Amino acid sequence: MSLTTAHSVVAPSANAKLIAGTIIVAYALISIVPLLWIFATSFKTPPDSIAYPPKVVFQLSIEGYCNLFTTRTRQTPEYINSLGPATGFCDETVRKRNMVIAGPSNFLPRFVNSLIIAFGSTFCAVFLGTLSAYGFSRFKVPLADDLLFFILSTRMMPPIAVAIPIYLMYRELGLSDTALGMILLYTAVNVSLAVWLLKGFIDEIPREYEEAAMIDGYTRLQAFWRTVLPQATTGIAATAIFCLIFAWNEYAFAALLTSGTAQTAPPFIPTIIGEGGQDWPAVAAGTTIFLVPILVFTILLRKQLLRGITFGAVRK
Amino acid sequence: MADVHIRNVSKSFGEQVAVSGLDLHIADGEFVVLLGPTGAGKTTTLRLIAGLERPDAGTIHIGGHNATALSPAERDTAFVFQQYSLYPHLSVYDNLAFPLRSPARKMPEDQIRRRVEDVAKMVRIHHKLSNRSTKLSGGEMQRVAIGRALVRKPAIYLMDEPLSSLDAKLRGDLRLELKRIQAELGATMLYVTHDQIEAMTMADRIGILADGVLAQIGTPREIYSEPANLHVAARLGQPAINLLPVGLLPDGGAPAGTQTIGARTEHLSIDKAANGHADGIVDWVEHLGDQNHLHVTVGAKKLVTLTDPDTALEKGDKVTIRYRAPLYFGADGQRLM
Ligand SMILES: Nc1ncnc2c1ncn2[C@@H]1O[C@H](COP(=O)(O)OP(=O)(O)OP(=O)(O)O)[C@@H](O)[C@H]1O
Ligand SMILES: [Mg+2]
Numbered sequence: 001m002s003l004t005t006a007h008s009v010v011a012p013s014a015n016a017k018l019i020a021g022t023i024i025v026a027y028a029l030i031s032i033v034p035l036l037w038i039f040a041t042s043f044k045t046p047p048d049s050i051a052y053p054p055k056v057v058f059q060l061s062i063e064g065y066c067n068l069f070t071t072r073t074r075q076t077p078e079y080i081n082s083l084g085p086a087t088g089f090c091d092e093t094v095r096k097r098n099m100v101i102a103g104p105s106n107f108l109p110r111f112v113n114s115l116i117i118a119f120g121s122t123f124c125a126v127f128l129g130t131l132s133a134y135g136f137s138r139f140k141v142p143l144a145d146d147l148l149f150f151i152l153s154t155r156m157m158p159p160i161a162v163a164i165p166i167y168l169m170y171r172e173l174g175l176s177d178t179a180l181g182m183i184l185l186y187t188a189v190n191v192s193l194a195v196w197l198l199k200g201f202i203d204e205i206p207r208e209y210e211e212a213a214m215i216d217g218y219t220r221l222q223a224f225w226r227t228v229l230p231q232a233t234t235g236i237a238a239t240a241i242f243c244l245i246f247a248w249n250e251y252a253f254a255a256l257l258t259s260g261t262a263q264t265a266p267p268f269i270p271t272i273i274g275e276g277g278q279d280w281p282a283v284a285a286g287t288t289i290f291l292v293p294i295l296v297f298t299i300l301l302r303k304q305l306l307r308g309i310t311f312g313a314v315r316k
Numbered sequence: 317m318a319d320v321h322i323r324n325v326s327k328s329f330g331e332q333v334a335v336s337g338l339d340l341h342i343a344d345g346e347f348v349v350l351l352g353p354t355g356a357g358k359t360t361t362l363r364l365i366a367g368l369e370r371p372d373a374g375t376i377h378i379g380g381h382n383a384t385a386l387s388p389a390e391r392d393t394a395f396v397f398q399q400y401s402l403y404p405h406l407s408v409y410d411n412l413a414f415p416l417r418s419p420a421r422k423m424p425e426d427q428i429r430r431r432v433e434d435v436a437k438m439v440r441i442h443h444k445l446s447n448r449s450t451k452l453s454g455g456e457m458q459r460v461a462i463g464r465a466l467v468r469k470p471a472i473y474l475m476d477e478p479l480s481s482l483d484a485k486l487r488g489d490l491r492l493e494l495k496r497i498q499a500e501l502g503a504t505m506l507y508v509t510h511d512q513i514e515a516m517t518m519a520d521r522i523g524i525l526a527d528g529v530l531a532q533i534g535t536p537r538e539i540y541s542e543p544a545n546l547h548v549a550a551r552l553g554q555p556a557i558n559l560l561p562v563g564l565l566p567d568g569g570a571p572a573g574t575q576t577i578g579a580r581t582e583h584l585s586i587d588k589a590a591n592g593h594a595d596g597i598v599d600w601v602e603h604l605g606d607q608n609h610l611h612v613t614v615g616a617k618k619l620v621t622l623t624d625p626d627t628a629l630e631k632g633d634k635v636t637i638r639y640r641a642p643l644y645f646g647a648d649g650q651r652l653m
Contacts (some may be wrong), residue, residue: 124565187593206399207436208399209403210398210403211366211368211388211395211397212397212464213414213418214368214387214388214394215366215367215368215388215389215391215393215394215395216389216394216414216415216418216468217389217418217419217420217421218389218418218419218420219389219419222418222419230403230405231403231404231405259546
């Protein structure tokens with residue numbers, strides 16, 4: 001047994017595995033250090049966060065999170081003393097810095113904007129992408145190759161090239177600073193990726209499945225729903241993650257087109273720095289929370305994602 | 317069940333002619349086998365009947381109605397595909413129930429259950445109903461695929477090499493079973509294969525397809541003993557028919573215009589040369605167990621026939637060869653008599 005594996009052409013040797021493993025672990029560690037640093041910073045006190053040399057061991061504090069979710073005003077110690085006892089943990093923390101909580105910050109609504117826009121546009125892009133990929137895969141579309149190339153070519157242009165036209169267009173149409181506008185924009189950007197990825201997946205599903213269903217009395221749409229879609233879930237999940245990551249992280253257009261009610265988290269988080277000195281723990285806290293949805297989504301769909309990335313190579 | 321009448325149907329894919337001028341009538345309850353080499357247009361013929369392809373010309377009538385322009389769902393056929401038979405995301409039970417659950421059919425679940433269980437018994441897959449369809453062996457998958465066609469009572473069953481992926485033993489078993497089921501149901505069936513044993517044993521009539529043209533259709537006996545042309549003659553018989561130029565061996569009764577003589581084992585008598593004169597030399601005796609293939613060199617030609625397992629002939633023996641009412645073919649490949 002050991003002899004055959006040692007000489008096997010396909011199974012990597014123990015040495016190769018060790019080297020590959022070391023490289024992967026090293027790369028993973030290097031990649032995760034900034035994230036760990038952000039995570040740690042979010043639990044530091046503001047003085048600790050800018051201490052030099054940087055503190056690896058520090059006093060745990062949730063001041064960053066308190067500052068993230070609230071707006072505060074500076075008051076005299078006499079005024080603060082004249083108030084009743086602190087109403088909560090954050091209240092107490094803030095008072096130590098001679099501040100009182102004035103109200104909730106904009107972080108929560110901005111975060112919710114991000115959720116609505118990212119998930120909304122992902123849904124639209126995947127929905128439209130699946131239908132058009134199916135169309136391209138199964139029907140004789142006139143000029144299919146040219147159309148597919150055109151769809152892809154929308155991704156070749158640097159986004160900044162169309163920033164000004166889109167800005168003007170959106171202002172004319174009243175789409176500036178609206179969730180609908182951002183969903184439309186991200187859908188338009190993502191749908192090309194979705195069509196291409198999903199076409200690959202749907203091409204791999206033999207058309208005999210739908211044909212069998214259609215012979216058995218299903219309409220094409222019913223056959224698509226009952227036979228193609230269940231087998232395309234892997235591809236759809238992988239595509240959804242790619243679309244979601246793009247829409248979630250997008251900064252340039254969000255900064256240009258949203259400023260108030262529809263502002264997303266990426267352009268909002270940097271503005272935290274300005275409020276009351278350089279509040280790195282609050283920024284780090286915002287970033288940490290910002291990472292959570294993508295993390296959860298990716299972990300939930302990691303199997304599909306892995307198959308999505310390696311598809312063609314290991315799909316049976 | 318119903319009869320199917322194909323009239324002058326042609327289908328091309330771009331330059332590639334897949335089916336050309338096909339005329340075929342399958343009577344109600346008849347088992348017709350289409351036999352032909354790869355690329356002959358067998359699958360295309362089935363797909364045309366099922367409505368998965370539209371003919372470029374010609375008409376298809378199912379049960380007396382013109383179905384040429386109908387969608388697959390409206391035609392009431394059942395299809396067993398050459399491959400990719402089962403839905404991988406469904407259990408065996410759900411695979412079998414799938415055709416009955418079509419929204420157009422609106423069959424109640426308890427009726428579906430009864431039908432599925434009946435068919436599962438028929439194709440001997442009853443013990444695996446709750447399995448995932450991907451967790452079956454090849455033979456079991458194929459039985460489910462056949463079962464999925466049998467749950468319905470369509471106008472015609474279309475089967476595209478349903479047994480081709482199975483081992484010889486299972487193939488033999490299922491062949492008999494399928495024939496029995498077909499006879500029991502009185503089903504109209506068009507069955508595609510390139511296995512001549514399947515064709516010979518199951519068919520009421522065999523149609524020989526070559527390059528999209530139906531070369532001949534008839535009972536297995538007719539096709540075997542009265543082939544219309546060289547191509548049909550070469551399709552049936554194991555070992556394949558020997559095609560020899562006229563004049564190679566003494567051929568007393570050859571009709572005028574004969575160019576090729578077709579000789580199967582039963583058309584040749586081969587004996588050890590007694591004295592001096594010989595027609596050929598034994599090249600090789602191929603032992604296959606229950607029978608032997610005898611390879612004989614005649615001039616520049618080679619002959620293969622069956623012999624008894626206990627034949628006395630050996631490599632290097634000189635033999636005399638005589639025709640016994642062989643088949644005669646003219647210059648155009650058509651049989652003369
Ligand atoms: N969708 C298609 N597009 C282009 N050409 C096709 C298509 N389907 C079939 N053909 C061509 O038509 C011819 C007949 O094909 P068909 O599948 O009917 O052969 P077959 O007899 O079923 O062969 P096999 O025994 O290999 O299954 C072949 O030359 C094939 O290449
Ligand atoms: Mg075929």
